[in-house]
Amino acid sequence: MPLSAGEIDSFVDSGEAFGFAMLPGESAPGGELEAGRWLAPYAGRVMPARCAREDATSYRDAASAAGGNEDDRERYVAAVKKVIGSCAARGGKTVFSREITGRAGDGVTAGKVFEELCREFPDTFRYIFNLPGEGVWMGATPEILLSVDLRSGDFSTMALAGTRGRSPESGPWDEKNIREHRYVSDFISSRLREAGVRFAESGLQSLPYGDIEHLCRYFKGNLGSLPYSAVLDRINPTPALCGTPTDAAIADINKYEPHDRAFYGGFVAVKSESRFVAYANLRCLRLRGNEFSVYAGGGITALSDPYEEYLETEAKAAPRLRLLR
Numbered sequence: 001m002p003l004s005a006g007e008i009d010s011f012v013d014s015g016e017a018f019g020f021a022m023l024p025g026e027s028a029p030g031g032e033l034e035a036g037r038w039l040a041p042y043a044g045r046v047m048p049a050r051c052a053r054e055d056a057t058s059y060r061d062a063a064s065a066a067g068g069n070e071d072d073r074e075r076y077v078a079a080v081k082k083v084i085g086s087c088a089a090r091g092g093k094t095v096f097s098r099e100i101t102g103r104a105g106d107g108v109t110a111g112k113v114f115e116e117l118c119r120e121f122p123d124t125f126r127y128i129f130n131l132p133g134e135g136v137w138m139g140a141t142p143e144i145l146l147s148v149d150l151r152s153g154d155f156s157t158m159a160l161a162g163t164r165g166r167s168p169e170s171g172p173w174d175e176k177n178i179r180e181h182r183y184v185s186d187f188i189s190s191r192l193r194e195a196g197v198r199f200a201e202s203g204l205q206s207l208p209y210g211d212i213e214h215l216c217r218y219f220k221g222n223l224g225s226l227p228y229s230a231v232l233d234r235i236n237p238t239p240a241l242c243g244t245p246t247d248a249a250i251a252d253i254n255k256y257e258p259h260d261r262a263f264y265g266g267f268v269a270v271k272s273e274s275r276f277v278a279y280a281n282l283r284c285l286r287l288r289g290n291e292f293s294v295y296a297g298g299g300i301t302a303l304s305d306p307y308e309e310y311l312e313t314e315a316k317a318a319p320r321l322r323l324l325r
Contacts, residue, residue, distance in 0.1 A: 001028075018129065019032075024123045026122060032272075034278075035268050035281075037261075037262060038237075080096060092245050095241060096256065097253075097298075113324060117140050124142045135286045138287075139282075139284030140283055144277070144279055145280045149274070150274055154220070163298065176303040184244075185201075197221050241265045263281055267280055283316065294324070296317040
């Protein structure tokens with residue numbers, strides 16, 4: 001890794017804004033790091049920052065490792081039951097999230113956590129940034145929101161939704177996960193058609209992420225004369241970040257989620273003269289001193305089981321929680 005844990009901790013201790021990212025396969029891209037808050041307008045998203053240059057288990061086992069407590073579980077389950085009722089009444093999906101808070105273990109630093117995160121998830125986009133008043137955010141995400149070659153106009157994005165434990169004996173995906181994925185896939189294809197861009201989409205495939213896996217479909221095409229910001233604003237937030245219909249899902253989130261999402265559910269991007277690549281900010285955590293927040297969520301539909309949804313958030317949070325304790 002081009003920056004050591006000690007160098008990252010020095011940036012954090014300085015209190016200055018900084019950012020650093022690693023693309024899948026260990027590549028550190030040139031350019032500026034950009035961070036978008038949940039539902040922030042595009043004009044306010046750019047975060048000038050330092051960025052390195054190119055030359056510079058089972059589902060339930062994973063869930064139990066997260067170590068959630070009974071009160072937290074019951075509060076989450078009670079809220080999810082209400083969201084399920086909302087989804088059943090209107091049809092659709094809401095991405096409902098948890099903020100898991102605690103105190104980091106002795107000797108845990110932002111640099112050490114990020115270093116381990118990079119080692120554990122080398123095939124993801126890994127980033128860390130610090131903003132005064134916002135704390136230190138970091139994450140490892142496989143989910144491309146939008147990748148654009150700024151010279152040719154070629155772009156790609158993905159629909160990533162549906163989660164289950166990773167196992168060689170998993171078999172076919174169930175109807176709940178297939179439906180959850182379809183909401184995202186249909187949303188992206190319809191928004192791209194509305195924008196008038198040419199694109200093609202892949203078949204369904206499974207994308208592994210640690211102890212879990214997701215349903216995935218890729219979209220590739222060319223923007224023509226359309227600016228990438230216009231496409232980004234059309235597809236963000238996707239149903240993988242908030243749900244569908246969008247307004248109803250956001251209403252559920254505002255009504256039932258007890259925490260401020262801040263940068264969770266937004267995006268983190270790197271922009272250079274030749275390309276722009278943005279990833280959905282879902283697999284993330286925040287450090288403020290030795291206090292942490294780990295964010296995890298899941299897509300709720302009328303077919304959801306509240307306790308299974310809780311286990312899904314535990315499984316998603318477990319890799320980050322292990323690094324903090």
